[in-house]
Amino acid sequence: MTNVDYKIIVGLEIHVQMAVRTKMFCGCELAFAAEPNSKVCPVCLGLPGALPVMNKKAVEFAILTATALGCKIAEFTKWDRKSYYYPDLPKNYQISQYDLPIGSNGFIEIPTKAGAKKIRIRRVHLEEDAGKNIHTAGPFSQVDLNRAGTPLMEIVTEPDLNSAEEVKMLAEELQRIVRFLGVSEADMQKGHMRFEPNVNLHIKKGGGEHKTPITEVKNLNSFKALEKSVAFEAQRQLDNFLESGEVMQSGNKKTFGWDDIKEVTVLQREKEEAHDYRYFPDPDLVPVVADKKWLKEINSKLCELPLKMQGRFVSGYGLSDYDAGVLTADKATAEFFDSSVKAGGDAKRVCNLITQKGLKIANEKNCKVSELGISPQRLAQLAKLADAGQISATSAVIIFEKMTESEDEPDKIAEKLNLIQKSDAGELEKIVDEVIAANAQAVEDAKSGDKKSKKAYGFLMGQVMQKSKGTANPQVVAKILAAKLKI
Amino acid sequence: MGQKKIDIEQVRQVAKLSRLDLSEDEIAQFSGQLSAILEYIEKLNQLDTSKVEPLAHCLPINNCLREDVVKQSLGTEKTLANAPQSDGQFFIVPKILEEPGGL
């Protein structure tokens, strides 16, 4: 294999389904896995005479997202018709936004190993989804229009992504952002996010730079497929270039699909056909004008973005990047953590309680950590008990679980369960003395300072804990024991 | 004059975009008629519109928005009631082999 120097160039188009109840232009309910063609009305069936009316919430969510992504928000936007014929598109045009998207010129930061990297966002616009064609029932196709008219937000990045990993990171970061903003559930299983990467390579060879033909991979609906398809395309393009020398020309953009089972891209369209979508302003809809008052109302829902919050948890609270990432995977969890720390809980302790126990219980109960019935104040109290040595770390986890069932303060629960640690030096000294007296050999080994001492010391500690029935505060015991053994 | 504004090949192309399977006679006839009409429409070029905004509609209104409230759908039976072919659950069409395209 020749070693070639090349750079992967990827721009990504992402379709995000928004967390609204009804379709973009009619009141049909957005229902996952409903009876085929049951959530359809004259508007989304494209019946003669039916007319679209914008879903206010969808418009607001798109504006909110575009604002959070640092986009310039258009004061005046309109709707355009994009014409093409396909059975899942009842009107044979899609209502979309062509030359005046809701937002433009923004960015997303992604957490690469080399630090945060800014990926520019070209545009954010709204459009309606098509229905579904199904080809598996026989020598014909079936059409289901339940999805037709679903509001979609299309986000298009500049070609600033330079590896399959970065592409996946951007997708994951966007998922976290739209969830934080509450504009989408971003549930991959339900197809709430779909990706279309545009991939090519810039190859250095023979003293010049060669650009391979751009390929677009259509309709990817998982992070895994996204990452793998980009990696596959990069390799395929490299191989193809080395073999044929084919470079980018006007009109040789190709369209591929992704075979999820074979994990290969499959050619769909050889040449970029003369797409002629005949965009023109939709005369059935009036423009959207975003005045200051409305924008202010929409932007009141802006919040700290996850990557920023994650960074703050690391720099401000001393968490590991990993832990901060786990907490900021979900906004409610992150805010719950943040509030608990602000209520006086030690950050590391609170983090451990949430990540080791809280998330597990929440998952079992199918709810958020913040919905377990534990207020940030109570969690902070629990953390304080553990920090003060009044309970052990193990007991803290037990008490956490009990707190989800009881409204009692954590110290009451600890008492009830007899989990308060003995820290009374006088009482503990007595037990230590008894243990020392009964284990002469171990005492000698512990004092010896050689290999055996650590093990012997541990044994003595264990004996004390056993005698106290686990209620002794290990820190206090260790102090007494060390003093007695003079080590 | 002389050359037609829209020749037979262009008529074919537009018919394809319009999803109209025109007969050869229709294509020939349309080439003549559409050329005459487009010729007439060239009249618009007599006007200097370099400083004029396009007017897509005359309404003095913006932001006609709807609350995100669920309304009754037609239901499967009524949705399919006018379908030329259906199986009671889906619209049926001959097997679709291509992905959607511009042409």
Add this chain to the structure above:
Amino acid sequence: MSEEILKLSCRELQRKIAKGEIKSSEAVSAVFTRIEKHDAQIGAFLSTFKQDALARAKEIDGKIAKGQSVGALAGVPIAVKDNMCTAFGATTCASKILENFHSPYNATVIDKLLAADAVIIGKTNLDEFAMGSSTENSGLKKTVNPWDKSRVPGGSSGGSAAAVAAQMCFAALGSDTGGSIRQPASLCGVAGLKPTYGRVSRYGLVAFGSSLDQIGPLTKDAADCALMLNVIAGHDEKDSTSVDEKTAPKCDYLAKIDEPVKGLKIAVVPELFQGADGEVVAAVKGAIELYKKSGAEIIEIKMPHFEYSVAAYYIIATAEASSNLARYDGVHYGYRTKKAGDYIEVYTKSRAEAFGPEVKRRIMIGTYALSSGYYDAYYLKALKVRNLIRSDFIAAFQKADCIMMPISPTTAFKIGEKMADPLQMYLLDVYTLAVNLAGVPGMSVPCGFDKNNLPIGLQIIGSTFQEEKLLRIAKMFENQTDFHKKKPQL
């Protein structure tokens, strides 16, 4: 008795029905007697609902007998152009592609008529998808002019105009994209009103040119237009392009219909009279002269961009139509070819087999105008010219209350006479298209007859949302003339 009833206006009939002097069922029966006798010749209706109409009439008569309050059109037999969706009967648009289409919903105007206790008796013929000026483009039926059965009734609301003129209904709804209410009203000698764009909901009106289409009434006189507008006007949350109450408050158009407009100023554009037949010019000028005699001031103005309206219109309307008619594809509803080998042929053959030549022609022009490489030269250019045309109207209404001109350069022409040359047919719309491009309201009022006893219409154009004034101006003319009272011998 029956013949006497048919002579009444909507207002008179409603009053008599509401008072119990005439039964709605009598009016409905009278209308159906007339339809059964004459519509085989006239061809105004694509479908009628005799049994349902009689049942509904009885229901309304029952309400009145019980002393319940009834609506503004209580018991009045009304016809509706068959491009408005009804949840009863078929909605065909006079096209083979929708011949068997049954809408699951009512257009908003239909609901409003029913809420006013009107009796919808049938649906009238039109040029296929309202594309035409003679109703000859109907894919389903031929309609003739009641004044001369060898001539066209005008179009595209030819069925509605013929039905009103032939007294086969008391009023009808039409739609006007480029003159489709005013021109057939003129050619059939009835009153017709195209309201301001946005005044009446388009929900359920099968779209032709969405930024131009507007529903309006065809009636026996201007006051009946006012009554009908009272019923159908108003904001509709289902139509984003229907204006809200704040922008254009609705009013009672009938309340002051008899009050003349004081200090009336009428604008005329002398150049525009050059293109019309002598008899048409004479009748329209005579009408303007009559206003002058009653004290109106006549102001001569220029509308320098008016002559570009045919060119701009036939780009904008066809562009919108090419997109609006894309949905008729044989997949979800409507006609499907039996000859499709694959799904693409479902589209291409269904559309080729079921659309008529004029619809195909307009789809082709519109598709071309929007297609890559031609958009700026045609569509965008037309939108800019549209703005110039509107500015002509804005300037005119700063000087005058209304503009008067002919509706059609000719009276009703012979069936088949103009079908060979589409461009010549389009040029007949020269007086009506600008009104739609500018979105302003316009009326047709009968103002004379030619030597063949064919009606001539006066066009009165009002300013945006000034229908009330427009109707009063029309009524001033009717108060001094009886052209609107003349009826054709069937």
